[in-house]
Amino acid sequence: MKILVIDDHVLVREGLKQVLRTLEDNVEVFLVGTCAQGFSVALEHPDLELVLLDYHLPDMNGLDALRIFSRRHPDIPVLILSGSSNPQIMHQVLQAGAAGYSTKTSVSEELLGAVRCVLAGDIYMPPPAAQTFDQDYPAPATAPMPLSPKQEQVLCELLAGRSNPDIARLLSISEETVKTHMAAILRHFNVQNRTQAVVAATRCGYRATAKS
Known part of the structure; x- marks a missing residue:
């Protein structure tokens, strides 16, 4: 480490x-x-x-x-x-x-x-x-359009601290697809990067998946 x-x-x-x-x-x-x-x-x-x-x-x-x-x-x-x-x-x-x-x-x-x-x-x-x-600083309102089920899966893996390659492997999708979902997640929470997305998602009640 x-x-x-x-x-x-x-x-x-x-x-x-x-x-x-x-x-x-x-x-x-x-x-x-x-x-x-x-x-x-x-x-x-x-x-x-x-x-x-x-x-x-x-x-x-x-x-x-x-x-x-x-x-x-x-x-x-x-x-x-x-x-x-x-x-x-x-x-x-x-x-x-x-x-x-x-x-x-x-x-x-x-x-x-x-x-x-x-x-x-x-x-x-x-x-x-x-x-x-x-x-x-109460939690901001969520975006009007909800995340898709696959986007929520990607988000939960992100909350678990997993990288794009790990998320792609675990969800059996390509890294390019992960990046596409990640971009949608950033737009959903109106943030600029992954860490800000984690902050926003955590405060909106999302939780990480268990690490294997």
């Missing part, structure tokens, strides 16, 4: 590395201090499974960096780290494609829980903040 950590504080990076290496035996953690370095690592290692991205960085705003990651690497989930628990910031990063939001005040077990949640294809927010978030 490969994880990229982007944070401009050396001690924070090293601390995160020690925590992340307890996930499993073969965790490889890349540590960088700028967005530019992070983009380079992501290009060199397209098999990254997770990015931990600091919201405040010296060379680029974390929100802008998140949008770039979402556009260039839509299959790599990004967990935002911040010292703030402001629900407005959470709303912004989730709308921009983040797979989760965790505060830097979290203890190790809370952070590991957030990481496991995101790696499982779910969306993570700290529980107290999530309550406030749901009150301030």
Whole structure:
């Protein structure tokens, strides 16, 4: 498993590395201090499974960096780290494609829980903040035209964290057909990428299929 950590504080990076290496035996953690370095690592290692991205960085705003990651690497989930628990910031990063939001005040077990949640294809927010978030940002209305049964199947596999090739294999359809269904799903929820679709679908009551 490969994880990229982007944070401009050396001690924070090293601390995160020690925590992340307890996930499993073969965790490889890349540590960088700028967005530019992070983009380079992501290009060199397209098999990254997770990015931990600091919201405040010296060379680029974390929100802008998140949008770039979402556009260039839509299959790599990004967990935002911040010292703030402001629900407005959470709303912004989730709308921009983040797979989760965790505060830097979290203890190790809370952070590991957030990481496991995101790696499982779910969306993570700290529980107290999530309550406030749901009150301030209620789920949007769904699109007038419902998803087809096959589109719902694709969506449920997406919620399980599966890639397009995996979805194609499991549903016995071509990858091009998966992409067509995925485009329809994005239009249905009026979102720009897979992670935003997961956020919208989860809040509208859709659930992932069980992983085999």
